[in-house]
Amino acid sequence: MSAAIDSAPTPMMAQYIEIKAANPDCLLFYRMGDFYELFFDDAEDASRALGITLTKRGKHLGEDIPMCGVPVHAADDYLQKLIALGYRIAVCEQLEDPAEARKRGSKSVVRRDVVRLVTPGTITEEALLDPGQGNHLVTLTRIGGKGKAGEFALAWTDLSTGIFKLAASEGHRIEADLAAIEPSELVVADPLYRDETFAGVFRRFGKRARPEPQALFDAATAPDRIATFFGVATLDGFGDFSRAELSAAAALIAYLGKTQLAARPALRRPERRLAGASMEIDPATRASLELTRSVQGKRQGSLLGVIDRTRSGVGGRLLASRLSNPLTDPVEIAVRQASLAHFIEDPDLRRDVRAALARMPDIERALSRLALERGGPRDLLAIRSGLQGAASIGERLGADLPVELAHCHAALSDLPAALRTALETMLGDEAPLLKRDGGFVRQGAIGELDEARTLREDARRFVAALQGRLAEETGIRALKIKHNNVLGFFIEVNETHGKALMAGDGAGHFIHRQTLASAMRFTTGELAELQERIVNAGADALRIELETFDRLSAAIVAQAGRLQAAAAALGAIDVAASLAELAVSEDWARPRVDDSLSFRVEGGRHPVVEAALAAAQGASFVANDCDLSPPGAASEAGAIWLVTGPNMGGKSTFLRQNALIAILAQIGAYVPARSAHIGIVDRLFSRVGASDELAEGRSTFMVEMVETAAILNQSSERALVILDEIGRGTATYDGLSIAFAAVEHLHEVNRCRSLFATHFHEMTALSERLARLSNVTMRVKEWRGDVVFLHEVGPGAADRSYGIQVAKLAGLPKSVISRAKAVLAELERTDQGERRGTFLDDLPLFSAAVKREMPNGKPHADAPDPVAEALGAIDPDRLSPREALEALYELKAVSRRAAED
Numbered sequence: 099m100s101a102a103i104d105s106a107p108t109p110m111m112a113q114y115i116e117i118k119a120a121n122p123d124c125l126l127f128y129r130m131g132d133f134y135e136l137f138f139d140d141a142e143d144a145s146r147a148l149g150i151t152l153t154k155r156g157k158h159l160g161e162d163i164p165m166c167g168v169p170v171h172a173a174d175d176y177l178q179k180l181i182a183l184g185y186r187i188a189v190c191e192q193l194e195d196p197a198e199a200r201k202r203g204s205k206s207v208v209r210r211d212v213v214r215l216v217t218p219g220t221i222t223e224e225a226l227l228d229p230g231q232g233n234h235l236v237t238l239t240r241i242g243g244k245g246k247a248g249e250f251a252l253a254w255t256d257l258s259t260g261i262f263k264l265a266a267s268e269g270h271r272i273e274a275d276l277a278a279i280e281p282s283e284l285v286v287a288d289p290l291y292r293d294e295t296f297a298g299v300f301r302r303f304g305k306r307a308r309p310e311p312q313a314l315f316d317a318a319t320a321p322d323r324i325a326t327f328f329g330v331a332t333l334d335g336f337g338d339f340s341r342a343e344l345s346a347a348a349a350l351i352a353y354l355g356k357t358q359l360a361a362r363p364a365l366r367r368p369e370r371r372l373a374g375a376s377m378e379i380d381p382a383t384r385a386s387l388e389l390t391r392s393v394q395g396k397r398q399g400s401l402l403g404v405i406d407r408t409r410s411g412v413g414g415r416l417l418a419s420r421l422s423n424p425l426t427d428p429v430e431i432a433v434r435q436a437s438l439a440h441f442i443e444d445p446d447l448r449r450d451v452r453a454a455l456a457r458m459p460d461i462e463r464a465l466s467r468l469a470l471e472r473g474g475p476r477d478l479l480a481i482r483s484g485l486q487g488a489a490s491i492g493e494r495l496g497a498d499l500p501v502e503l504a505h506c507h508a509a510l511s512d513l514p515a516a517l518r519t520a521l522e523t524m525l526g527d528e529a530p531l532l533k534r535d536g537g538f539v540r541q542g543a544i545g546e547l548d549e550a551r552t553l554r555e556d557a558r559r560f561v562a563a564l565q566g567r568l569a570e571e572t573g574i575r576a577l578k579i580k581h582n583n584v585l586g587f588f589i590e591v592n593e594t595h596g597k598a599l600m601a602g603d604g605a606g607h608f609i610h611r612q613t614l615a616s617a618m619r620f621t622t623g624e625l626a627e628l629q630e631r632i633v634n635a636g637a638d639a640l641r642i643e644l645e646t647f648d649r650l651s652a653a654i655v656a657q658a659g660r661l662q663a664a665a666a667a668l669g670a671i672d673v674a675a676s677l678a679e680l681a682v683s684e685d686w687a688r689p690r691v692d693d694s695l696s697f698r699v700e701g702g703r704h705p706v707v708e709a710a711l712a713a714a715q716g717a718s719f720v721a722n723d724c725d726l727s728p729p730g731a732a733s734e735a736g737a738i739w740l741v742t743g744p745n746m747g748g749k750s751t752f753l754r755q756n757a758l759i760a761i762l763a764q765i766g767a768y769v770p771a772r773s774a775h776i777g778i779v780d781r782l783f784s785r786v787g788a789s790d791e792l793a794e795g796r797s798t799f800m801v802e803m804v805e806t807a808a809i810l811n812q813s814s815e816r817a818l819v820i821l822d823e824i825g826r827g828t829a830t831y832d833g834l835s836i837a838f839a840a841v842e843h844l845h846e847v848n849r850c851r852s853l854f855a856t857h858f859h860e861m862t863a864l865s866e867r868l869a870r871l872s873n874v875t876m877r878v879k880e881w882r883g884d885v886v887f888l889h890e891v892g893p894g895a896a897d898r899s900y901g902i903q904v905a906k907l908a909g910l911p912k913s914v915i916s917r918a919k920a921v922l923a924e925l926e927r928t929d930q931g932e933r934r935g936t937f938l939d940d941l942p943l944f945s946a947a948v949k950r951e952m953p954n955g956k957p958h959a960d961a962p963d964p965v966a967e968a969l970g971a972i973d974p975d976r977l978s979p980r981e982a983l984e985a986l987y988e989l990k991a992v993s994r995r996a997a998e999d
């Protein structure tokens with residue numbers, strides 16, 4: 099045999115290779131009967147990822163072909179795992195009955211093709227989605243310009259719910275805008291994807307970010323492509339969009355076409371998010387404040403995890419999205435607050451509505467699956483009970499409602515009654531998962547179906563009767579009529595009886611079908627006829643049920659707009675009622691939110707820390723005030739609080755809680771405080787704790803400086819800046835100088851409301867020079883050499899850090915603690931000179947204590963401080979970045995010389 103013949107693939111393998119070649123970046127799930135099979139590298143990848151056995155099937159080019167497979171009925175579980183690992187999957191189905199293929203000749207292969215690409219951003223299956231979390235597919239485009247220049251836009255959808263949104267963006271804001279959407283998949287125009295400027299941004303998304311050809315984003319053809327998708331002649335009725343927005347939207351539609359193939363998703367009309375409509379929060383701030391995810395990446399332990407009392411999937415998703423996008427318009431915020439207040443004032447209404455919401459199905463997601471032709475009978479039932487539940491919630495809401503709830507009420511009253519009636523008359527109370535199993539159309543709904551079902555039942559009864567008759571006629575009491583999928587109905591007797599049947603009078607009447615080890619199987623003319631009647635009646639019944647399914651499904655999809663509006667209304671009601679529930683049960687207050695620059699919180703708490711303390715049944719949380727409002731006339735700039743205090747004193751908690759209160763206030767929620775007055779924050783910066791960019795080749799200190807630079811360069815008067823221990827990751831004087839200069843810059847240039855926590859106690863002296871800066875400290879009590887944290891914020895400055903006491907609490911060996919105490923005592927006692935130069939440089943906690951004593955007994959404060967002088971001479975506004983760097987080196991040199999002197 100020649101090598102060529104040896105390696106010629108079988109017709110099936112040839113088909114496989116052709117389809118795989120068209121989908122090179124996906125794992126190909128190749129349907130063979132009841133399995134999806136994977137071959138070659140796909141099989142190796144999948145068997146490793148899923149922990150399933152790798153086998154082989156035939157040979158290709160003389161080598162074994164690796165193969166593994168997953169059963170079709172369990173495919174969702176495997177898909178979920180693969181998607182979570184970042185794979186894309188092409189699902190290839192059999193498009194004809196194998197019998198059809200055989201008619202074309204014994205060598206012909208069943209026609210197959212890819213019907214869908216499953217990607218992280220396009221899944222819709224209930225089992226693959228988290229009910230309370232959106233699943234966003236995002237497209238990102240840039241028109242004109244290079245790097246950060248040019249016009250940027252984002253479009254995003256949640257295919258499982260049909261939302262479709264657009265927003266303009268800017269180069270420097272891309273990361274923050276993406277973080278607000280939390281993409282499951284990010285599709286980027288190829289040239290932009292390859293632009294080095296954004297390499298870090300896209301790398302962070304890993305496999306979830308992918309380039310697509312620029313043609314998908316073509317702006318010139320975008321309006322036409324969008325109009326065609328929505329079946330309209332022009333986009334005029336949709337609103338005004340920029341060229342970049344249109345490009346992103348058209349790319350989104352094109353990408354859906356590519357992945358969903360023939361199916362057309364029920365997208366809503368594109369809705370534009372206005373620039374500046376929401377508080378800008380960069381990804382580092384989101385992560386460090388643990389808004390929707392804890393540092394471990396979980397919802398539990400995040401702010402969302404603690405405040406989410408929603409009862410429905412749509413409500414949970416809306417709350418998460420609102421928390422990621424706090425508003426900046428006080429009027430809109432007041433509208434949301436009014437809905438909350440309504441539910442707070444009427445506890446019975448709140449209880450009833452929440453109970454009803456808990457029973458509601460996920461209308462949005464059921465609708466979406468039906469539109470994509472991926473739905474089943476249970477989705478029809480979901481829409482039916484959704485329509486019923488929505489109507490009764492609407493009625494329960496009643497009249498005299500605040501604006502937002504009145505809109506919701508209107509949407510719930512506008513539901514299609516005819517559709518509801520059709521679903522009620524047609525559907526039974528229970529339904530199978532798959533439509534091909536039938537049995538979901540109600541008895542009595544369709545005459546023809548009832549007839550077919552009766553025929554089938556009658557024939558079944560005849561079969562049962564036949565068994566008795568045959569047993570009697572043959573005298574074989576053990577004769578049974580059974581059923582399986584291969585033979586259909588058959589008569590089964592043991593071997594002895596079987597032989598008798600074949601030999602005796604029955605020969606000719608009983609037709610032999612099969613002999614097993616312990617039994618023989620027969621049929622008769624009558625049984626075969628009954629079998630045919632059952633099969634035909636069953637097929638008729640199923641055909642009618644499938645037709646009914648398609649009709650009902652089409653009727654539902656035709657009402658997509660009204661159903662989506664109702665689902666959105668239910669989401670808004672759920673969010674308002676659940677935040678009201680939270681406010682009542684946790685005793686939160688309605689904040690005053692306006693256009694001022696106020697930031698006054700009385701008795702503020704950190705909801706997550708408070709919940710953790712309560713869960714541990716430990717100490718209760720100590721509430722604290724915070725006032726960063728302009729100290730003078732209302733138009734003046736915001737204040738800075740410089741927070742000092744011991745380790746473990748509660749500084750970070752205090753800083754974070756105030757950022758969280760601003761966010762909660764601006765999503766329209768009540769806040770964990772006795773009272774609060776928040777002037778709109780347009781941008782929130784928080785630099786608390788280490789971040790996770792170390793993998794990108796930046797050191798901790800470098801990351802800290804990059805983030806601090808962003809804050810100092812970008813904060814305007816309306817920003818809220820939270821800085822924790824800036825400058826701690828370097829030598830003392832370098833760190834102190836930077837922290838010093840940063841606070842001065844915030845005060846003089848940014849003029850924004852800020853909280854600044856530090857262990858550099860020297861900095862508290864700044865309050866004498868900076869009018870809007872106040873010192874506060876976390877109070878402690880010392881008791882027999884140990885320290886008791888009071889977690890109370892009070893005016894003044896800390897003079898010690900109690901680091902050694904904290905180290906003792908942490909369980910450092912006793913010998914180390916006593917040695918450390920001795921060293922500290924020595925350091926505090928020591929005069930000055932070499933030692934300070936050698937080891938005090940790196941001890942921020944003690945430098946203040948050392949400086950208090952100078953060799954001649956003169957207080958240090960009276961001596962000119964060369965560092966402060968050098969700093970004072972710097973005008974940050976007039977420096978180029980290069981000069982700033984030089985100034986920093988100079989400062990460092992001055993500080994080192996000072997230390998050496």
Ligand SMILES: Nc1ncnc2c1ncn2[C@@H]1O[C@H](COP(=O)(O)OP(=O)(O)OP(=O)(O)O)[C@@H](O)[C@H]1O
Nearest residue numbers: 718719720721744745746747748749750751752889
């Ligand atoms: N207001 C409070 N009421 C009760 N307990 C609190 C309060 N604030 C903080 N705590 C408790 O103290 C612990 C330490 O708080 P936090 O991390 O804010 O201290 P820190 O001053 O930032 O410490 P370090 O300087 O070491 O980073 C928290 O985990 C919490 O359990």
